[in-house]
Amino acid sequence: ETGVTQTPRHLVMGMTNKKSLKCEQHLGHNAMYWYKQSAKKPLELMFVYNFKEQTENNSVPSRFSPECPNSSHLFLHLHTLQPEDSALYLCASSPREAGGPYNEQFFGPGTRLTVL
């Protein structure tokens, strides 16, 4: 158990559906992240929240909409997705936003998303 949970674990949706992914961390961290992981590709950073404020939007299409109501919860709202958006979506948290050696990112198990 990494202390980061994600729901649902699997999601199948049509291109016209609206759904949300949920992430919760129990580690007392202040930074939370959404990553997209496609087969044989490096993890792609999508969004970063630091102390509930969005600090990174890595040119993500507007059909992905993040929400961070507090430091423990992170949502990714999905609407009008495309089949190429099918991937594993990983949530992560860390003590603060940075790439320093003492700022390990802890990952959740991911949500496997399939867009039909």
Added chain:
Amino acid sequence: KNQVEQSPQSLIILEGKNCTLQCNYTVSPFSNLRWYKQDTGRGPVSLTIMTFSENTKSNGRYTATLDADTKQSSLHITASQLSDSASYICVVSPGYSSASKIIFGSGTRLSIRP
């Protein structure tokens, strides 16, 4: 361009054998390098981290090495077990900067056969 290249892309070995995974990077400036293990259906979990001044770090049967001059790292797995079957991801950070500067490799998919 900052990049992290891992080799091989995939590897199959017999249980009990040793193996070495490679990571070459062009990230600059350099702060630290992590190796993550990602089991199927799970998120990545950190195995080791090395900073500029460290050239080896062990975690049980996993030993990571770093050559900051040649910008190469390796992950050596000793006496492999079936539970070592996973993807291994090399991640390089340029330092105390934004998360967008953290560079992930594509991973090596390791399969251990009984």
